[in-house]
Amino acid sequence: MKKSNASRFLCRIGAMAAAAAMTLAAPAWSAQPRPWLCRQIPVFSSSSPMTWQATKRGAGRWLVIFMHYDPAGGHDGFTVVSTNPVNGQTQGSLDAGHWYAVAQYDSGGHWICPANASASSAGAAGAISNLCFGEDDGACDVKLTVKSSGSSASAAQ
Numbered sequence: 001m002k003k004s005n006a007s008r009f010l011c012r013i014g015a016m017a018a019a020a021a022m023t024l025a026a027p028a029w030s031a032q033p034r035p036w037l038c039r040q041i042p043v044f045s046s047s048s049p050m051t052w053q054a055t056k057r058g059a060g061r062w063l064v065i066f067m068h069y070d071p072a073g074g075h076d077g078f079t080v081v082s083t084n085p086v087n088g089q090t091q092g093s094l095d096a097g098h099w100y101a102v103a104q105y106d107s108g109g110h111w112i113c114p115a116n117a118s119a120s121s122a123g124a125a126g127a128i129s130n131l132c133f134g135e136d137d138g139a140c141d142v143k144l145t146v147k148s149s150g151s152s153a154s155a156a157q
Helices: 005-030
Strands: 043-046 050-056 062-069 078-086 089-094 097-107 110-112 116-119 127-134 142-148
Touching (some): 050 062, 050 078, 062 142
Antiparallel strands (some): 050 089, 050 142
């Protein structure tokens, strides 16, 4: 059975519409943070609940993302638990366990892994973890301090 010209035309229109929808959706998907792709992902753990505080020291848009270790997790053991914009100072809490943290910055609508993700030289007393994240090597655009819930989370300046 031969297809009519109108039928072929409608099939082509449908295929073009599907291609256009996928093309338009691609930038939205690519703009989502994907922290498990960052190579340097600092890790910390505690047998008790924790509090955290992130302090942004420069300009730009930053997110701090926490991933819980789970061998059956979706991304090689990384399960994203929370994504938090860092505006000035941001704080929150984490359950006991083994955690990964990464801060990503916005560059032209894409979330980029930091060039620096390392322990901070300026530690806060009683901290489980003091981390620096920066666009450039050695930079500390976002400082993250993690403490046991029994002590207050305060970032060292």
